[in-house]
Amino acid sequence: MNSFTLFRRSLFQVTDLNKAKKMPFWKVILYAIFLSIILALPLTKQLFSIMQDIKEDGQKIAAKLPEFKISDGKLHAADDVEGFIYQTNSIIFTFDPAGKRTVSDVTADSVGTAVSLGFLQDKFVVALPNSGAADSLLGANQFEFPYSKGTLDGLNSQDLKQGLDEASMPFWIKLVIFIFTLYPTFINLVINLLMITIGANLYSKLRLYKLRFLDCLKIATYSMTLPVIISSVLHFVNQSFDDSFLIVFISLLVFFFAVRNEKRQEPPLA
Template sequence: MNSFTLFKQSLFKFTDLHQAKKMPFWKVILYVVFLSAILALPITKQVFSIMQDIKNDGQKIASKLPEFKIDDGKLQAVKDAEGFIYQTNSIIFTFDPDGKRSLSDVTADSVGNAVGLGFLQDEFVVALPNSGAADSLLGANQFEIPYSKGTLDGLNSNDLKNALDEASVPFWIKLVIFIFILYPTFINLIINLLLITIGANLYSKIRLYKLRFLDCLKISTYCATLPVIFSSMLHFWNPSFDDSFLIVFSSLLIFFFALRKEKRQEPPLA
C-alpha cells in the first residue's frame, strides 16, 4: 500500500481507505503537504494575475509620463510638464514635479486594494492597501525613497518605460511566492484535519472500531482528498469561497464509507 494507490482509492473506492491506518506517519505528512499544494494553486494563480495586472497598468501609466529625470535629489521634468493623478484597477499613480503633494496625500488616495505610487518632487513613495498584512510582514504600509540618497539618481522616463516593457517575474520569485502561500494553507488544512479526526474518532468509538486517534487521523487525511480537490476547483471561480466547512463535512462522510470493511469489536455482554 502506498500514497499513490490510496490517492486513486480516495477518488473511486472509498471503502478501501481504511487501509491508510497502516501508512507510516511521515508519508501521511508528505500527503498533507501535497493536499496543501492543491489548495494553494488557485491562490497562487490569483497572486500572479494581480502581479500581471500591476505590470500592465504600469505600462499604461508609463506611456502617459512626460520626459523627466531624477538629478541632484530632485525630480526634474520638461518645462511644460504638469502634475497628474492616474488611476487603474491596481494602481493610483501620482506625478508631481511641482511639490504640491505629500506621502499622506498619496496614502489617502489609496483605496480598496489599489497600491499608491508617487513620483513627488523630492522622493518616490509607495502606499500599500491598509489591510494589516503589510504592517505585520513589513512593519509599515508606507515607504519613502528620498532622491537625495542617490538610489534613483539618473532615472529617467525612457529607463522606466524600457524596464516596464521588459519586466518579467523570475522562476525563483514565483517559487518563493508559492512557498509563502503554501505555509498558511498547510496550517489551515492541519486544523481542518484535526477537526475531522475528532469527529471520526468519536464515530469509531461509538461503532466499536479498533482504531486509535492516530489511525483515524491517517484515514481522515486520505478521505480529505476529494473534498480538497473540489474546494480548489471552486476557488478558481470564487476566490472568496470559505472551504473549511465543505472539507470537514465531506471528509467525515467519506470516512463513514471508508470504515465499511473495518473490523469491529464484539459488543460487551449485558
C-alpha cells in the same frame, strides 16, 4: 499500499481509505503538503494575473509620464510640467514634482485591490491594499524610498519606460510567490485536518472502532483529497469562496464511509 494508490482510491473507492492507518507518518505529512499545493494553485494563479495586470497598467502609466529625472535627492521635471493622478484597474499612480501631496495622501488612495504608487517630490511611495496579507508576509503595507538614499538616483522617464517594456517575471520570483502562498494554505489545511480528526476520533469512539487518534488522523488526511480538489476547482470559479466548512464536512462524510468496515471493540458489560 502507497500514497498514489490511496489517492486513486480516495476518488473512486473511498471504502479502502481505512488502509491509510498503516501508512508511515512522514508519508502522511508529504501528502498533506501535496493537498496544500492543490489548494494553493488558484491563489497563485490569481497573484500571477494581478502582477501581469500591474505590469501592463504600469506600461500605460509610463506612456503618460513627462520627462523627469531623480537627482540630488529630488524629483526634477520641467517648470511647466504639472502633477497628476492616474488610475487603472490595478494601480493608482501619483506624479507630484511640486510637492503638493503627502505620503498619507498616496496611502489613502489605495482602495480595494489597487496598489497605490507615488513619485513624490522627495521619495517614491508604494502602498499595498490593506488586506492583512501584506502585514503578515512583509511586516507592513506601506513602503517609502527616499531619493536621498541614492537607490533611485539617476532614474529618468526613458529608463523607466524601457525597464517596464523589457520587464519579465523571473522564475525565482514565481517560486517565492508560490512558497508565500503555500505556507498559509498549509497552515489552514492543518487546522481543518485537526478539526476533522477530532470529529472522526469522537465518531470512532462512539462506534467502538479500534482506531487510535493517529489512525484517525492518517485516514482523515486521505479523506480530504476529494473535497480539496472540489474546493480548488471552486476557487478558480469564485476566488472569494470560503472552503473550510466544505472541506471539513465532506471529509468527515468520506471518513465515515472509509471506516464502516472497521472491527469494533466488545462493548463493556453492564
